[in-house]
Amino acid sequence: MTHEPEHGPAPHEHDDDSPRSDLTAMLPILDTAPEGTRVVPRHKSGGPQVIKLRPVQQEDGGYKSVYAELTRPTPASIFRGVVRGTGEVLITMGLVVLFFAAYEIWGKTAEINGHQDTLTQQLDKEWNQPVAPTTAPPASPGATPSKAPAAYPGSALARLYVQKMRKDPWVVVEGVKPADIEFAPGHYPQSAKPGAVGNFAVAGHRAPGIWWDMDKVGAGDIVVVETKDTWYVYRVYQNRIVKPNAIEVVAPVPSKPGEQPKKAVLTLTTCNPKLDNYERMIVHAELTRTQPKTAGRPAELA
Amino acid sequence: MYAWIWRKLPFGVPGKLAGSLLLLAGIAALLWWVVFPAVDPLLPMNDGQITE
Numbered sequence: 641m642t643h644e645p646e647h648g649p650a651p652h653e654h655d656d657d658s659p660r661s662d663l664t665a666m667l668p669i670l671d672t673a674p675e676g677t678r679v680v681p682r683h684k685s686g687g688p689q690v691i692k693l694r695p696v697q698q699e700d701g702g703y704k705s706v707y708a709e710l711t712r713p714t715p716a717s718i719f720r721g722v723v724r725g726t727g728e729v730l731i732t733m734g735l736v737v738l739f740f741a742a743y744e745i746w747g748k749t750a751e752i753n754g755h756q757d758t759l760t761q762q763l764d765k766e767w768n769q770p771v772a773p774t775t776a777p778p779a780s781p782g783a784t785p786s787k788a789p790a791a792y793p794g795s796a797l798a799r800l801y802v803q804k805m806r807k808d809p810w811v812v813v814e815g816v817k818p819a820d821i822e823f824a825p826g827h828y829p830q831s832a833k834p835g836a837v838g839n840f841a842v843a844g845h846r847a848p849g850i851w852w853d854m855d856k857v858g859a860g861d862i863v864v865v866e867t868k869d870t871w872y873v874y875r876v877y878q879n880r881i882v883k884p885n886a887i888e889v890v891a892p893v894p895s896k897p898g899e900q901p902k903k904a905v906l907t908l909t910t911c912n913p914k915l916d917n918y919e920r921m922i923v924h925a926e927l928t929r930t931q932p933k934t935a936g937r938p939a940e941l942a
Numbered sequence: 943m944y945a946w947i948w949r950k951l952p953f954g955v956p957g958k959l960a961g962s963l964l965l966l967a968g969i970a971a972l973l974w975w976v977v978f979p980a981v982d983p984l985l986p987m988n989d990g991q992i993t994e
Contacts, residue, residue, distance in 0.1 A: 728943045736973065743978040751979070818983055917986045 745848050752849035755823035759811035763796040767868045794820050797827050798834050799866040800842065802908070803942055805853040809866065816843045825850060825908075828890050834865040835872040835930060838901040841890035846911035846921070854910050854921050855879075862940045863906055863925045871938045874906045874925035881912050881919050889922045903927070 695703040705711070793815035801809045816826040825844035832838030844851040857863075858879050865872040882889055889909065892901035904927035912921040931938050951961040 725943055732943075739970070739973060740978055740981070743974055744982070747974055747978065748982065822983065 748847055749849035752823045752847065756811055759796045759813065759824055760799075763799065763811055766796065793817065793829075796824075800825060801864040801866070801941055802851075802857060802861070804857045804861045805851060807942060809864075810844070810850065812842055812865075821845065831890055831907075832892065832901075832904070834867050834906075835870060835904055835927060837904050838892040839890060839894060839905050839907050840865065841907040841909065843909045846914055851908070851910040852914065854908070854912075854923065857908075857923050863908070863923075864938060864941055865906065866933075869933050871931040871933065872904075872906075872927060873929050873931065873938050873940055875928045876923055876925040878922075878924040880922050880924075882922055884917065884920050886920065886922075889920075889924075894924055 691706050694706055696706055696708075698704055793813075795814050797812045797814050799809040800812050810825050813820055813824045813826050814829060815821070816828050820826045821843055822845075825842045828841040828843065831841035834840050846852060846854065857876055859877055861876040863874040863876060865874070888895050888897045890907055891897040891899075893899040893903075894905060894907055906925040906927070908923040908925075910921050911917045912919040947965070948958060948962070951958040953961070
């Protein structure tokens with residue numbers, strides 16, 4: 641306590657305090673700059689210098705901001721503003737389009753999968769219901785026993801496995817109107833029922849999540865259709881590209897409209913090329929065998 | 943445009959950053975869940991069916 645004033649820090653403190661504050665207090669700031677142009681340093685170390693905003697009197701008696709000369713719009717500044725604004729708008733539009741492309745790939749797939757889950761539940765529920773009401777009056781032997789109570793557009797119809805494209809099946813709905821096939825492949829209403837003699841024709845989007853990889857399906861590949869009580873195993877015999885109006889591919893005998901069908905075939909139609917629609921990709925398959933659901937899952941399925 | 947938005951956003955730099963992120967997220971959500979699903983069916987590549 642008693643030693644400290646004599647040694648160490650005490651003289652330093654004294655040096656730090658008094659002379660500097662005295663210096664700043666005593667030295668006046670010399671203001672030799674003309675009116676309106678004085679520069680006030682923001683920091684002692686220099687750095688950006690800011691002119692204080694204030695009005696400056698003009699020769700004609702009016703007032704103007706100190707910054708008037710710098711901020712007044714000129715033809716050049718207006719031009720720069722227009723160019724900058726246009727550039728920003730164009731870049732923004734480009735980003736929005738890129739974002740839309742991302743939506744088409746990931747957002748759409750998620751949406752399709754969500755709807756497919758709903759349809760799967762719907763189908764399971766329907767198939768697990770007792771069949772009593774529809775099959776109870778099979779009195780007339782001539783009438784074909786229609787299993788489903790007349791599928792309405794958009795209702796789930798069957799499950800379709802094309803494992804060359806995807807391991808999981810798709811739920812096929814009734815109808816090929818844009819609203820029907822937005823999230824699921826759709827059955828052409830005029831075409832045959834699954835497994836029946838004739839052409840079971842199905843349309844689907846060339847979207848990731850539906851039939852994006854249709855080009856990988858070729859002759860020999862297996863397509864399986866699962867209905868309430870039967871598995872139908874088809875073998876692909878052709879993959880070809882046609883014009884969008886080639887309705888003969890969905891005729892009961894593909895490419896031979898008007899002919900009486902003898903075989904059960906399956907036709908898948910989708911857009912070609914990817915992300916465009918000036919052609920259609922068609923896959924034809926032929927029924928090779930059927931298997932009741934009670935006999936378990938067909939060996940062809942992985 | 944962006945400079946103007948930046949100037950209009952309140953609460954200093956942190957507020958401006960938070961505001962920009964909020965604006966960006968809002969616009970992205972609006973596009974992803976409202977605009978894009980509405981625009982998508984109008985695209986030509988959605989017709990997979992064969993028609994006359």
